[in-house]
Amino acid sequence: MGRTAENAVAWTRRTFLAGCGMGVWAQQQPTFRTEVKLVRLLATVKDAAGGQVGGLAKEEFLISDNGARQEVAVFEQHTSQPLSVAIMLDISGSTAKDLKYEVDSLQRFAKALFGSGNPEDQAALYTFNHDVARACPFTRRLKRLEDAMRGLKAGAGTSLYDAVLLGAQELESRDGRRVMVVITDGGDTTSFTDFHKALEAAHQSDAVIYAILVVPIENDAGRNIGGENALAQFAGGTGGKVFQPTIGAALDAAFDSILRDLRTQYLLGYYPKNVPLTRNRFHTIKLETKTPGLRVQTRSGYYGDSVP
Numbered sequence: 001m002g003r004t005a006e007n008a009v010a011w012t013r014r015t016f017l018a019g020c021g022m023g024v025w026a027q028q029q030p031t032f033r034t035e036v037k038l039v040r041l042l043a044t045v046k047d048a049a050g051g052q053v054g055g056l057a058k059e060e061f062l063i064s065d066n067g068a069r070q071e072v073a074v075f076e077q078h079t080s081q082p083l084s085v086a087i088m089l090d091i092s093g094s095t096a097k098d099l100k101y102e103v104d105s106l107q108r109f110a111k112a113l114f115g116s117g118n119p120e121d122q123a124a125l126y127t128f129n130h131d132v133a134r135a136c137p138f139t140r141r142l143k144r145l146e147d148a149m150r151g152l153k154a155g156a157g158t159s160l161y162d163a164v165l166l167g168a169q170e171l172e173s174r175d176g177r178r179v180m181v182v183i184t185d186g187g188d189t190t191s192f193t194d195f196h197k198a199l200e201a202a203h204q205s206d207a208v209i210y211a212i213l214v215v216p217i218e219n220d221a222g223r224n225i226g227g228e229n230a231l232a233q234f235a236g237g238t239g240g241k242v243f244q245p246t247i248g249a250a251l252d253a254a255f256d257s258i259l260r261d262l263r264t265q266y267l268l269g270y271y272p273k274n275v276p277l278t279r280n281r282f283h284t285i286k287l288e289t290k291t292p293g294l295r296v297q298t299r300s301g302y303y304g305d306s307v308p
Helices: 099-115 142-149 160-171 195-204 225-238 249-263
Strands: 039-046 061-065 068-070 074-076 083-090 122-128 132-139 177-184 207-213 241-243 266-270 282-289 295-297 301-303
Touching: 039 061, 039 282, 061 266, 083 099, 083 160, 099 122, 099 142, 099 177, 099 249, 122 142, 122 160, 132 142, 132 160, 160 177, 160 195, 160 207, 160 225, 177 225, 177 249, 195 225, 195 301, 207 225, 207 249, 225 241, 241 249, 282 295
Parallel strands: 083 122, 083 177, 177 207, 207 241
Antiparallel strands: 039 266, 039 295, 061 068, 061 282, 074 266, 122 132, 282 301
């Protein structure tokens, strides 16, 4: 695909998907292993009414990995580690009538992101229809992002899974917190990769996914329920959230809610010890607090060692 802007870079999906296949793992009895890799968790804590809960101490949190209790080795209240936010904007044909409103809200979101928080926070813009393109690399220059959002044209299919896979790969080398914000109006139609490979890539990169599913119509007729379910699994599995706003004030409110989460996150880390291994390499994490009624929002697990 050709360049979509002066600084835009497009990828042939067959190239960046190469080498992403899953390995075949021997089936033996579960064993235990002590690892040295730090597992990081970004967590948001909310009360029963949905309000943000801050000020919790390290001793308040309980972590288990595949059922084995773990010791918290790293802890920061309301971490200020720099953010890398990959904005993934759906420009498929079905978004044409709402694209201008989505771009307007995105510009306000970027301005608010850069207006507070860590001075090293950065954002990048990616667009996707039948292909995926980086419209603007990671930057703190608001004008650079705004320029990349101008003149976007909607058309063709929706390669949602390819976009998530590429965003995760680009985020993996970034320092600090890694976040992906996906703005779309439906499900995948043209990706080369599949849902499971995209989700694994998100886990490997420690990226938290926030999905904004712009509701194209007010009733359920014709809605892509499969697409909604995929977005819910992306968000729930990585510690993010799905929003389903209509265009206008509700879309701005969704971006505001994401910012509040990002500004009140806890950072926890642990070194897995005596963890029972599984055949599919996925380690299930449970993070909770000792205080009844509090809900912890974090990723569901990570990919590590499997049964040898």
